[in-house]
Amino acid sequence: MAVEFVRPKIPKFAPDPWAIQFDDKGRLRHLLTIEGLGPQWITRILDTAEGFVSVTDREIKKVPLLRGRTVVNLFFESSTRTRTTFELAAKRLSADVLNLNLATSATKKGESLLDTLHNIEAMQADMFVIRHEESGAAHFIARHVAPHVSVLNAGDGWHSHPTQALLDAFTVRRHKGDFAPLRIAIVGDVRHSRVARSQMHVFNSLNVGELRVIAPRTLLPTDVEKLGVRVFHDMREGLKDVDVIIMLRLQRERMESGLLPSEEEFYRLYGLTEEKLGWAKPDAIVMHPGPANRGVEIESTVADGPQSVILEQVSNGIGVRMAVMSLCMSASATGDASTTPP
Amino acid sequence: MTQTDRPLPVDTAIARLVDQVRASLAQGDLDDPLVVGIHTGGVWVANALHRALDCQEPLGRLNITFYRDDFRTLGLHPQVSPSDLSVDVDGRDIILVDDVLFTGRTVRAAMNELFDYGRPRRIALAVLYQRNGRELPICADWLGQELELGDNEQIHVDGPEPMTARIVINEET
Numbered sequence: 147m148a149v150e151f152v153r154p155k156i157p158k159f160a161p162d163p164w165a166i167q168f169d170d171k172g173r174l175r176h177l178l179t180i181e182g183l184g185p186q187w188i189t190r191i192l193d194t195a196e197g198f199v200s201v202t203d204r205e206i207k208k209v210p211l212l213r214g215r216t217v218v219n220l221f222f223e224s225s226t227r228t229r230t231t232f233e234l235a236a237k238r239l240s241a242d243v244l245n246l247n248l249a250t251s252a253t254k255k256g257e258s259l260l261d262t263l264h265n266i267e268a269m270q271a272d273m274f275v276i277r278h279e280e281s282g283a284a285h286f287i288a289r290h291v292a293p294h295v296s297v298l299n300a301g302d303g304w305h306s307h308p309t310q311a312l313l314d315a316f317t318v319r320r321h322k323g324d325f326a327p328l329r330i331a332i333v334g335d336v337r338h339s340r341v342a343r344s345q346m347h348v349f350n351s352l353n354v355g356e357l358r359v360i361a362p363r364t365l366l367p368t369d370v371e372k373l374g375v376r377v378f379h380d381m382r383e384g385l386k387d388v389d390v391i392i393m394l395r396l397q398r399e400r401m402e403s404g405l406l407p408s409e410e411e412f413y414r415l416y417g418l419t420e421e422k423l424g425w426a427k428p429d430a431i432v433m434h435p436g437p438a439n440r441g442v443e444i445e446s447t448v449a450d451g452p453q454s455v456i457l458e459q460v461s462n463g464i465g466v467r468m469a470v471m472s473l474c475m476s477a478s479a480t481g482d483a484s485t486t487p488p
Numbered sequence: 489m490t491q492t493d494r495p496l497p498v499d500t501a502i503a504r505l506v507d508q509v510r511a512s513l514a515q516g517d518l519d520d521p522l523v524v525g526i527h528t529g530g531v532w533v534a535n536a537l538h539r540a541l542d543c544q545e546p547l548g549r550l551n552i553t554f555y556r557d558d559f560r561t562l563g564l565h566p567q568v569s570p571s572d573l574s575v576d577v578d579g580r581d582i583i584l585v586d587d588v589l590f591t592g593r594t595v596r597a598a599m600n601e602l603f604d605y606g607r608p609r610r611i612a613l614a615v616l617y618q619r620n621g622r623e624l625p626i627c628a629d630w631l632g633q634e635l636e637l638g639d640n641e642q643i644h645v646d647g648p649e650p651m652t653a654r655i656v657i658n659e660e661t
Contacts, residue, residue: 173563193567197551200570206604209554211564472554476563 166288175477176288176297177470179306180347188351191469192316198472199465201238211472212241215272219245220262221300222278227436227460228300228310232275235467244271259283260290267292272478273471274298281305281340296474304340310435311344313466315352317459318390321431325349329387331358331426332375334394334416334443335365337405341435342394343373350374360384360416364405381416385425393418393434396443409442419445423453431455489658496643496653501616501632502533506540508630509583509614513541518581518612524548524573526598529587532647533616537585548573548582555597571601578606587645587653589615589631592624617643617653 164182169175174187183191201209217236221229229245236243248262266274273296276284281303288297301307322328330349336342336359349357350373359370360378371377378384385391396412406412418432432444432454440446449456512518523543525534531549538547549572553565584598595613602608616632635643637655645653 190566194564197553197567197570200572201554204605208604210600211554211559472559472564476559479559479563480561 169477173477178284178299180308180344194469195466198468208238210240212239215241217241217243217273218271219275222248231463235464275300277301294478307340307344310341311348313463315348317462325352325354328389329356330390331388332392333360335396336361337365337367339394346373388426391432393444492657494655498651498653505632521581521583523583525585527551529645530585534585545575550598552597555601577608579609581610582608585614587616588643589618590621592622592626595626
């Protein structure tokens, strides 16, 4: 039943577009996309997150790891959940955090992205967390930052949202253990979803048994099969024997562009109702990256129901982001771990 | 560089450590202590102590990765498993256990972590091997064996079952 994962072919002499994520010693320095991480780094991030999640259950929810470091949240696009969990993650690592809401400031006054960047760098920042409406913005910034600065992608355009995909994988692993026997279905607006794209890479890297997408043709990217998924257009067929259902947010602006006839029809065909949930395995878990539109892609009683792990995803997001931040900050370590005794 | 090994007797060291802790408990030095081991070797020693003392509460495990003082130079250490301290440490007497006491930095990190769980009444330190080379004002309350070693010598403890220990000597050729 396993799906064959077609890896994109990179021309041999072209520079690896993902190589920029690693330093010259092969340590993770930036997290821009899931591609190029491979199962080992993904597993290391998830294992590290396991340790940080246990920290958040304690009386004092802070560890001193990033004391004296400055993390700057650069949000060119609005976000509540992602920005606050990144902020909380940095604070729980004892870093100083600066939140810049650039959707409303500098760039609107005509400053270029690079000028904004260099100004903040001059404030001795050690890490940038970037959300931008343009695909590739985090890559661009990573190419231009000072050598000691790490860049984390918190969502760029339609391209990628790696920490969301990692926290989803973490949540699935906590509930289901091994990925090999699992069937996971991603449902809804796959075409415009950076989350879906990152999830496909993460679950295929972890060798999930079968990855499905369920959506109307107009909400799927062309050649989506090449990303290693089985495509369904019907919920009853697509949800059969599924262990994990991931609902995506339907972006209402798509309605106006004529990709969908109406919200009501989308809900009737693809909205996750209790009835449709019954078509999946009885112990299937329901996930949603948020913010959820109740009555558009998910029924309220399902979102709040016993199979929903939506709020758990939010809590896990803190531990996973703590793991990514501390691993990326390790890249600026000056010594060589292999030669020094513990 | 050549490497030679000299085995260390583990069972006698553990027996000596257990005897000392027992004697202290009999004198009433500690009140209903909680045993907490430091990952990885310390947990193995703590396990032996926990069994021998017949403690009722579960063994605590500390992974001090997030409290090390060498993050800036070495980065994040690959972790073994998360800390696990299910019992409230507030107002409790704690026996902190490690396999080797060398620079004292691990014990400092472990104490810092313990205080993030609560405020213990007292922390006492039990180690299987104590060697020279302290960089902080820390010493063990009970120890299995004391060793005077050169800069080129290191103690390695392997486990968990059976637990073995050896001195590794690195010599220039």
